[in-house]
Amino acid sequence: MTEGSTTASGTADDRSSLPTTAAEARARVQDVLDTHPEALSATVVNDILLVTSELVTNAxxxxxxxxxxxxxxxxxxxxxxxTDRSAERPRTAASASSQDLAGRLGGFGWPLIQRLSRSVTLTPAPPGKTIEAVLAYEAPAL
Incomplete structure (x- = not known):
């Protein structure tokens, strides 16, 4: 992180700052984006908020x-x-099971996260994992 950067964070030790829904996480990301020195395109902002929703919903x-x-x-x-509590890697719809424990379909968000992000890393964070995505401030050239 660079000096003067704007951040929002939260951990399990500080539950008051940890988002409890994807909508709350999107609002926090939007607050950070609002501090960017240049106006970002609607496409870029929408992609960033979509990735935020997918990451938090998956967790x-x-x-x-x-x-x-x-x-x-x-x-x-x-x-x-x-960061979540499961060490299990994300699955795609083509995996052996694309349903969660409640029987809901899933597995479509992980490829979306990878496609929209400049980079995605998965790091063990016992007992779970951290997924970090970096998203560009400009839309990709077509």
């Missing part, structure tokens, strides 16, 4: 709950990190 729905959430403006792009 809540498939990962045993959100244990940390961080977002920051960096020179490389907006960095979003979500």
């Amino acid at each position: 809540l729905r498939h990962g045993g709950g959100l244990t940390a959430f961080h977002v920051a403006l960096t020179p490389e792009g907006l960095r979003i990190a979500v």
Whole structure:
């Protein structure tokens, strides 16, 4: 993170700052985006908010709950990190099972996150994992 960057964060130790829904996470990301020195295109903002929703929803729905959430403006792009309680890697719809424990269909968000992000890293964070996505401030050239 660079000096002067704007961040929003939360951890399990500080539950008051941890988003409890994807909508709350999107609002926090939007607050950080609003501090970007240049206006971002609607496409870029929508992509960033979509990735935020997918990351947080996956943590809540498939990962045993959100244990940390961080977002920051960096020179490389907006960095979003979500930590959950499950060490299991995300699955795609083509995986052996595309349903969660409640029988709801899933597995479509992970490829979307990878496609819209400049980079995605998965790091063990026992007992779970952290997924960090970096999203560009400009729309990709077609």
